[in-house]
Amino acid sequence: MTSRPPPPSDAAPRGSSGPPAGWLGRTGHWCARHFLVVIALWLVCLGGTHALERTFGGEYSDDFTLPATQSQDGADVLKAHDPAAGGFSGQVVLHDGSAPLTRFGDQVSRAVADLRKLPHVLSVQNPLPPPGATTGQKPSGGPNTGPLSGDGKTAYITVRLDTPPSTLGASYLDGVDRAVRPLREAGVQVEYGGPLGELARPQPNDRTSEIIGFAVAIVVLLIGFGSVLAAGLPLVTALAGVVIGLSALALLAAAFTFATVSPTLATMIGLGVGIDYALFLLTRHRQHVMDGMDPARSAGLAMATSGRAVLVSGCTVIVALMGLWVSGVSFIGKLGVAAAVTVVSAVLGALTLVPALLGLVGTRVDRLRVRTPVAEGSPDGRRAGSPEGKTEAGGPVTARPGPAAPGPWHRYARRVERGPWWFLAAGVLVIAVLSVPLLFIRLGHIGDGADPESFTDRRAYDLTSRAFGPGANGPLTLVIDQSRVPAADRPALAGTAAEALADPPGAASVTPLRPTPDGDVLVATAFSATAPQDAATTGLVNRLKNDTLPKAVSGTAARGYVTGTTATQADFVGMLAARLPLIIAAVVALAFLLILVVFHGILVALKAAALNLLSIAASYGVVVAVFQWGWGGPALGVSGTVPIESYVPMMMFAIVFGLSMDYEIFLLSRIHEAWLRTGDAKDSVAHALEITARVITCAALIMVSVFAAFIVSENIVVKMLAVGLAVSVLIDATVVRLLLVPAVMTLLGRSAWWAPPWLERVLPRVDAEGTDAEP
Template sequence: MFLRLAEFCVRRRRLVLLTWLLALIVAGLLAGAFAGPSVTNFADDQRTESGRALALFNAAGGGSVADNARVVVATDPSVPDGVRNPAVRAQVAALRDRITALDPATGMLDLYTPGNPSDVAISPDGTVGYTTLTLPSESDTVRNERVSQIKDAAASFSAPGARVDFAGDWFADQAPPGIGEAIGLTLALIILLVAFGSLVAAGLPLLTALAGVGIGAVTVMLLQNVIDTPGFAVSLTVMLGIGVGIDYALLILTRFRTALADSLPVDQAVLRAMDTAGRSVAFAGVTVSIAIAGLMIQGGATGPTMTIAGCAGVLAVLLAALTLLPALLATIGTRVDRLRMPWRRADTPAADGRWARRWSGWVQRHPWAGVVVALAVLLILAIPAFDLRLGFGDAGNRPTTDTTRIAYDELARGFGPGSNGPLILVTELPGDQASGLAELGALGGQIAATPGVASVSPPIPIGQVDGRPVAMLSVTPTTGPQDTGTTTLVHELRDTVIPRSTLPVQVTGAAVGGEDYAELTLDRLPLMVAVVLIFSFLLLALAFRSVVIPVKAIAMNLLSLGAAFGVIVAVFQWGWGMSLIGVGKVGPTEAWVPVVLFAVAFGLSMDYEIFLVSRIRERFLTTGDATGSVTEGLAATARVITAAAAIMVCVFASFVFFDDRGLKAMGLGLATAVFVDATVVRMLLVPATMEILGRANWYWPSWLRRLPSLDAVHRDSIEPTPTGRTATDPTSTVPEAVRG
């Protein structure tokens, strides 16, 4: 199949190039005309109590919590009467007039009209006040446009000694769009120039990746019309597609240039590259996609949307690598090394692998030392992972210059830390509303006496659902939304206090929604991990005809992931170096990050396992030398794996330039996992363990020999004949007992 596809792309190169060009043009037009809106909200998952309570609250006419923000007015202690100062009141009134004039769907309550304390309040010392701002809820795009207009309206607020800020995720400062992608691409281009020394050769992987990413991103944008997709999904598609796409194209391009150096004609060089590296790339892409598809087990919002975002990027760039790239290579031919960099010397493959042979030789002479050192590094990096705490960050984690962080700190100063994350208790009342409100009020009195509670509002009727009245209590904790004390309070209310009432009370709120979502994620995580590991084992076992290699690969990949989780905890929960990546305060790890990181990083780790071990196995099947095959396999792949890993680390590390805290953690984790995997694991732990195990690496029980083989997916030394068939069988010199 690979040769037939490659032959078609070579023979019909112009048709393939024209098809891709038209596809990209059509994709751009479709994205401009039919891209769906993104909807970012993890709090309304109705598999959780908080999600069901939020749905009841909204259905009763309480409005969506996600649609509301706060306008926070704060004054210096020197301002007479604080926010009630006449000059401040005049400016607040003028701001309210400007905001409410923008759109009938945008409303700002009067700060100075008494009402529900959860909507409007002035602090006891009079220096801080807040009022509720309701935003249109059609989509992220509509909200973002209105937020920009509101910020412009607030720019003219000029009361002496006073300032106005906004509390709500929509008002967080945003970096210029595309800055993360631009940084990642720039660093990737620099590495490619260093690796290839030619502008043409360096540009081909970038061009291939960008073409695939364009199709993948548009696919996600169009699917947003039929499935609620968080705003960062397209960014994940783009960055994952760029990193994987450049790597895949890099591997194929390297084999193509090697074939040209062996004096093969251009068309035959393309066929060799596609029938060797192309097979490994295809298998690697499928493996990554299967790992990502394991996210479907999570269900809810994360499962389908993150699966779509990840697989769209990977499969689109895989398609580009298997079709567009061979057509480009056949067209460019020997001009692939044009526009050489002045520092580039002639390629010397033997010299390129010399350092890898020396390194492999040292590791194989001291295998147990290599294993001990590698395990020590990985386990030390993984130690912080035992302190992993899932949840969601909030404005308190943002830089201190962000308007939402300023508002967060001012609210904590005026009303206590719990004011930034009040708990909302929602219930349906019995037929007699008066008696129901009385019972709810009695429950509020018991809650007020509970340790950890700062204040409780009186019962507030909010509407009806199916003819039954619905009411709420607003509970302000003494601790902030991310504090463990708030989580403890929620469990105390749910397990002890609320059951004393006969009312069906449910608890929701931003902090509660995050904790509930985190618990749901953890509940489903073991099943997801088990499914991904089982499928990975089966694929690798059938590919390498070994039961030892898959077990070893899975164990090593889990160690790499442990190191990645450890670094995330150290930075985002312990605060080590957090200011370097724009994190303002420590907090929990975003609940969706571990599951997505596991799926993506595990799949990517399998890529390097396939690229390295397939070369080792090819040499072993040819020579039967267990030690020499490791040395030759490492020498043949060290340069390309190093370059590929460096590119992927740079691309993923550029995630830290995104504003979203979860994307920052995701990027840091992926960069760490890839770096550790390509260095400590592939360059130290793999050769050391393979030397220790020797021929046992390729153990394949006789009773499994009837199973189908995927061995042909990673042939690495075959010589395509003019008809595309292999001239030799590399297994012919190896005994049947070894081949399996």
């Protein structure tokens, strides 16, 4: 049973200006009293980190490898035996609707020659046959294995580089543009496909999303707090934290490779938690000021109480994000690091800059009113009244006339008490309905065909699909390593392999096997009958590497591999799908332990983990319905239906679980605080819901608006994350916090806080709600 710690005997009286107990309280009090020093230090940090970023900041790239996978092993074998055929390929797609491209033979040859001169280029394939030779192409509309279409009007130049094009920067395309300029001047349509096309995509610009998110946040805060100063303070601190966090991330990018989506993801999370943390601190501070407390001491006490919850919840978010390293893929782990950087800066801003700004505005926090300000309620159950007086600092204060009549949230909580099973059933039913699409989730990679038509890689994708079939956008390179096979046995192996690859199910065509220059490796290219992102293409990859190629080389010392971009993506999807349960288990276990350490209640920790899993399942279901089933995808700028990007569920889980624990900790902190003070489990739920519902609702609306604002991004993965995160926060703040948590906590009663005596002795005591600092 949880013991109730006695209040410290040295607690200062409510009107005292001395610092509260605890290092957080003293830190907040010092920052509020020395606000000029703290604000000056933050301005120096803002300017310094921005200057360092401009001088030493790195670039973002989607370059990553999958060691110990078949696709990577096959690429290594091919590179070792035929460097010109290895490396990383991109396509330059040519099209002329009026005449065959053979009319432009000179321009094509000149472009190929100039492309070969570019840095990092291993080889360039000329798609046109030599002068006087027949094209050898199949009739238009049939499977085509060459780089020139049957009607001769579409072709693609394959450029192989020794490094991923994404690492070269967009300026590399200047040389490519110069090389193909004669073709464009002759009227030929030239588009870039594959990695070259991705390199040509517009750089992501989050400015519009940030403006939309800030605009909605201002409206919500003005409605919630009623004053311009109170509404602006959380926005200022969140923005400062995000700017410093992004600068720090850019400096890390100079030493480590971070994905191109990293700064967008970091901005989304940083803005959301930064506003939330400042909001929770500001809410508690305003109540203390209304109660007549000195502003500096009020800021310190807000830090000593809600500041502890900010610290605990921030650590929970970071722990969840670091759990992504369990995937074993550095690409995923670094996405977690990128998001964690701005979470750290948001926590630091909440613990230092927020009290400094509170000290700066003093008792004027509710000036510039747009309506009568209201506060959350006092920790002892009293709420602010109307008579005004003066604080010791001389500012206006709303006096506390005594216990107030129960508010609407208190009455709602009492209604839950009278029928908790009905509220629990209603919440579970809503979650279950929203989670149904999750049963049909298909992980995959979003191909270029889903991009806007304004992107060159989308236009290249469409030209290639019409001329060569959809599978030509994701060719599969088949590699047979026969270096350990005796020379006398190699002809028989080649014949067996050619027979096995004659017509594999799901393939539109397979080119004949050809040996590398040293004769140790056989290479062919397979084209799927479906688009690279289709489930049938993934099935073809798995059949080739697990069935067809092993049978082709059985009984010999040869090894078969399927490699290429599409095969790598299939391996990536399979690896993440296999490790997703491990990540979920690790993050849930860590969060359970954290809640257990903070609240010393086994059932309350289990409840927190279980309910957060339910809200995540519901948000997954919405994402599947919108993007995979196409229910609203076109309205969001997504062409057709797409699979769920393989790493989105991992990212969503870590972020959503961490953010859900934010609200869980703030609500549980107030319930636990009232429970320790009164010993009445049911009344504690009603009291906590009454004093936190408004601020949690405001915080959730702001976070939903911040996430939803990123739906305007042209990056489909960002859209997917934005929808998933916005929906998850909305579900968590409504269904979970208003239906499930009150119902479950009411049903658990006193047992929610139970822990066996031996566990009580072992667990450290972490006072998340800061009851030892309360006056």
